[in-house]
């Protein structure tokens with residue numbers, strides 16, 4: 001076994017997290033430190049991009065390159081970073097509101113383009129930062145600050161959405177299981193393509209103190225016999241009944257990433273372009289295979 005030159009502590013920044021005591025995002029952050037250390041990712045070759053929200057504060061706590069951007073815009077920025085510098089490890093992180101509400105359109109395009117990034121969605125089924133309004137993942141009927149008589153809307157399962165949109169790797173984790181979440185993060189980061197990890201992460205302030213206990217009781221491992229390459233089978237573990245939350249890899253397939261496709265096109269263009277044109281193409285799109 002090769003020893004990692006890094007320990008989880010090496011990825012800690014000088015900033016102290018300001019999340020509420022008991023927030024599930026602390027455990028997610030710990031899993032990020034462990035996953036990066038286990039995979040020996042160089043801090044100067046790693047970029048963590050987020051939008052806005054409690055969960056989107058995460059890049060500030062990680063001692064790599066980072067970008068705490070605009071609400072809902074983590075994915076287009078992460079896509080730009082990956083296109084410009086494909087050799088970097090690029091993580092996009094943020095909340096369910098950030099990724100499915102205002103950022104829903106970007107989720108669709110990053111997934112279908114198979115951008116080679118790992119996207120960790122910290123899903124607390126609420127808008128935490130803005131004080132507890134219903135999000136697209138809030139279960140129907142739940143009372144929140146903005147749905148005093150119960151949420152009248154049908155909720156979204158982010159994993160179901162990701163599979164339908166063309167993500168090539170999709171999994172669900174529970175933040176309370178740091179070891180399990182770390183292992184899933186490592187698989188997501190190692191996957192060549194758009195890897196979506198929906199991390200159910202309790203908001204103790206707006207979803208109640210019992211949320212952690214309730215989620216722990218609901219979690220079930222993906223059955224060993226599940227065929228991860230079977231898209232239809234994977235969808236069976238989405239939109240589950242209220243009493244069940246299946247964690248583990250739901251879907252895993254391989255297809256060319258956006259950068260793979262762009263390099264193919266670049267090489268075709270270089271093949272037919274006159275010499276000055278070739279240099280221009282290489283100047284604009286330089287990354288090596």
Ligand SMILES: Cc1ncc(C[n+]2csc(CCOP(=O)(O)OP(=O)(O)O)c2C)c(N)n1
Nearest residue numbers: 052053054055071095096097098127128129
């Ligand atoms: C363009 C824009 N619209 C709305 C907001 C207000 N806003 C900030 S965070 C947020 C929702 C946060 O929810 P989520 O992404 O689930 O993160 P959490 O705080 O739950 O981790 C909203 C609506 C904003 N900052 N920018």
Ligand code: SF4
Nearest residue numbers: 020023054128203204
């Ligand atoms: S409001 Fe909720 S999501 Fe935000 S820090 Fe507090 S517990 Fe975490």
Ligand SMILES: [Mg+2]
Nearest residue numbers: 095096126128
């Ligand atoms: Mg949220």
